[in-house]
Amino acid sequence: xxxxxxxxxxxxxxxxxxxxxxxxxxxxxxxxxxxxxxxxxxxxxxxxxxxxxxxxxxxxxxxxxxxxxxxxxxxxxxxxxxxxxxxxxxxxxxxxxxxxxxxxxxxxxxxxxxxxxxxxxxxxxxxxxxx
Numbered sequence: 001x002x003x004x005x006x007x008x009x010x011x012x013x014x015x016x017x018x019x020x021x022x023x024x025x026x027x028x029x030x031x032x033x034x035x036x037x038x039x040x041x042x043x044x045x046x047x048x049x050x051x052x053x054x055x056x057x058x059x060x061x062x063x064x065x066x067x068x069x070x071x072x073x074x075x076x077x078x079x080x081x082x083x084x085x086x087x088x089x090x091x092x093x094x095x096x097x098x099x100x101x102x103x104x105x106x107x108x109x110x111x112x113x114x115x116x117x118x119x120x121x122x123x124x125x126x127x128x129x130x131x
Contacts, residue, residue, distance in 0.1 A: 002115065004034045004049045010128050011115035014053040015040055021053065025130070026115075054113030057094055061114055062086070064131050084125055101125050 002013060011026045015038045024040035035046045055061065059069070067079040071091065079086040084101045088094065096109050101124040112120075121129040 001050045002052045002054055002113070004029075004036070006119070007036055007049075007052075007115065008119060008122070010122075010130055011118050012055060012131070013038065013115055014055055015045070015047050016051045016053065017045065017047075023055065054115060057112055057114055057117050059092065065129060081129075084121060099124075 007013070007026055007029060009026050009029065013024065013026060014021045015024050022040040022042060024038040026036055027039045027044060028037035029035075030037070030046070035048060036052060037044060037046050038052070062079050063069070065081070067081045067086070070078045070080065072078060075090055077088040077091050079088075085099065087098045089096065094111050096107075099106050099108065099120060101121075104124045106120065106124075118129045121127070
């Protein structure tokens, strides 16, 4: 489950409908009733937060988002999208990493969800991160 206050329009999440999970994009938020409108490949539908689930950041998701990958000789892996950078200490290890954009540098000490990365990226660059 994702907390309602973590979500923003444009975030990518998994939405559960009739026991099936479908990836979709948040298109609207109803703050009064705490409902989230998500557009999936099937339809646009309003969900309660308990039917929304995070998608963990991984190599595949960063590739879909248009990041370039550079494997360094010391075993670290850098993902780049324009001036934004993500540095993993080891290939495939998203449990602890650094991200930076210009002088804004952040150390993340736990795996994060795609919508959280999107929100960090937006805060740091003032640009939305989407497929």
